[in-house]
Structures are given as C-alpha cells and as structure tokens.
Amino acid sequence: MSYDISLKNFLYRLADDHLILGHRNSEWTGLGPFLEEDLAFSNMAQDKLGQSLALFEILQSLGEQHPDTVAFTRKEEEYQCCQYVEYPIGEYDYSLIRHFLFDHAAYLRFEMLTQSRCEPLAKLAAKVKGEIKYHVMHANIWVDKLGNGNEESRHRLQTTINENFNLALGIFETTDEEQELINEKIFEGEEMLKEKWLAAIEPILAKATLKLPPRTQWDAAVGGRKGIHTVHLQPLLTEMQEVFAIDPKAEW
Numbered sequence: 258m259s260y261d262i263s264l265k266n267f268l269y270r271l272a273d274d275h276l277i278l279g280h281r282n283s284e285w286t287g288l289g290p291f292l293e294e295d296l297a298f299s300n301m302a303q304d305k306l307g308q309s310l311a312l313f314e315i316l317q318s319l320g321e322q323h324p325d326t327v328a329f330t331r332k333e334e335e336y337q338c339c340q341y342v343e344y345p346i347g348e349y350d351y352s353l354i355r356h357f358l359f360d361h362a363a364y365l366r367f368e369m370l371t372q373s374r375c376e377p378l379a380k381l382a383a384k385v386k387g388e389i390k391y392h393v394m395h396a397n398i399w400v401d402k403l404g405n406g407n408e409e410s411r412h413r414l415q416t417t418i419n420e421n422f423n424l425a426l427g428i429f430e431t432t433d434e435e436q437e438l439i440n441e442k443i444f445e446g447e448e449m450l451k452e453k454w455l456a457a458i459e460p461i462l463a464k465a466t467l468k469l470p471p472r473t474q475w476d477a478a479v480g481g482r483k484g485i486h487t488v489h490l491q492p493l494l495t496e497m498q499e500v501f502a503i504d505p506k507a508e509w
Contacts, residue, residue: 272312273338279305329501334484404465426477
C-alpha cells in the first residue's frame with residue numbers, strides 16, 4: 258500500500274472519530290443534567306465537528322473530495338471511526354466516561370502528531386491539542402467529583418467503566434498500514450499511544466476511587482477501522498446526511 262493511501266486512511270480515521278462523536282455529543286443539547294453541562298457538551302461537540310472539518314480539509318488538499326461530500330455521502334462501510342464513538346449517549350455517566358476516555362486519547366494523539374512529518378497535520382495538531390486540553394480538564398473535574406461523591410455516583414461511574422472499557426480499547430485498533438506510518442514518521446503508533454493513555458488515566462481514576470478492569474478482562478472491540486460497525490452507526494448517518502441530501506449547498 259502506498260504512503261499516500263496510508264496517510265489518507267489515517268486522516269479519515271481521525272476525522273471520522275471526531276465527526277461521529279461530535280454528532281453524538283450534540284445530542285446532549287437541551288438534555289444536560291443542568292445548564293452548564295448542557296452548554297459544555299454542546300461546545301465540545303462544536304469543537305469536534307470543527308476538528309473533523311480541518312482534517313477533511315487536509316484530505317481535500319491531498320486530492321480527496323470536498324469535506325461536505327466525504328462527511329455526508331459515504332456509505333456506512335466507508336467510515337473508519339472506532340466503534341466506541343457510534344453508541345448513543347445513554348445516561349450522563351456513560352457520556353462522561355466516554356468523554357474522559359476518548360478525550361484523553363485524543364489529546365495525547367494530537368500531542369504526538371505535533372511531531373509528525375506531515376506538516377499540515379503537525380500544524381493542526383498543535384492547535385487542536387490546545388482545544389482538547391480543556392475537554393480533558395472538564396472530564397477530569399467531573400470524574401473526580403462524581404467518583405468521590407457518594408456511593409451511587411461512584412458505583413455508576415465504576416459500572417460504566419467496567420462495561421465499556423473494551424469499547425474504549427478499540428480506539429487504538431491497529432491496521433496493516435501502521436508500520437508504514439511509523440516508518441514515514443507520520444505517527445508513532447497506536448500501541449505507544451495506548452501506553453501513554455493508560456499512564457495518564459490510571460492515576461486520575463485512582464484519585465477518584467475508580468479503577469480499570471483487570472487486564473485479564475481486556476478484549477478490545479475492533480472492526481471500526483476496517484468499516485465494520487455497530488447497529489448504531491447507520492441510523493446516525495441517516496440523520497446526519499438528511500440535510501445534505503436535501504440541500505448539498507448547506508454549510509456545516
């Protein structure tokens with residue numbers, strides 16, 4: 258596989274993660290447990306959509322179609338997002354833990370990408386990691402507050418971690434192209450990112466009286482990077498693509 262294709266697929270994976278999770282987080286608009294969290298998730302959703310747009314614009318500069326076209330006209334199997342971002346928002350504990358686990362990974366990924374040999378990606382990463390830093394701070398505050406809150410709040414967060422950690426591990430699903438990305442100094446690899454992620458989140462969870470499941474129970478939910486998705490993605494795509502199908506000139 259050529260270097261250009263490997264780079265494009267890598268960019269699609271990043272863009273699709275942020276596009277889909279951005280739309281999922283936007284579903285909290287008007288539904289947050291209180292006004293500040295309603296606004297927080299709405300703002301984070303807007304940031305993620307902006308980040309996906311910037312990644313699609315890099316893809317366009319590499320010969321791919323217009324960002325709106327690739328965001329809203331591909332078939333389900335052409336999306337390369339991890340499965341974790343596809344799931345409905347659930348209750349607040351679910352979305353908070355997904356926010357915590359995903360955004361820590363995203364921050365560290367873009368921090369690594371500031372050193373990427375792909376100059377447009379490195380420049381974007383320097384900007385994006387500053388935005389995601391505040392997402393991480395928000396997640397950390399609420400994980401700490403609720404983990405150290407009362408028995409119910411701690412139990413709900415711990416149960417969510419236990420039930421969804423394997424989905425989070427799917428963020429780091431590897432592909433056959435990864436070694437080429439490493440060799441070309443585009444990205445240092447998913448395994449290195451995962452180890453940095455674990456080192457970052459475990460002390461924060463411990464401070465919140467929470468913990469990860471035992472390693473013997475780890476079994477990453479994979480397939481998303483290869484276009485194998487859950488039953489939750491297609492209904493979301495249908496909803497996302499509705500306006501574009503009616504008016505392809507609409508701006509997002």
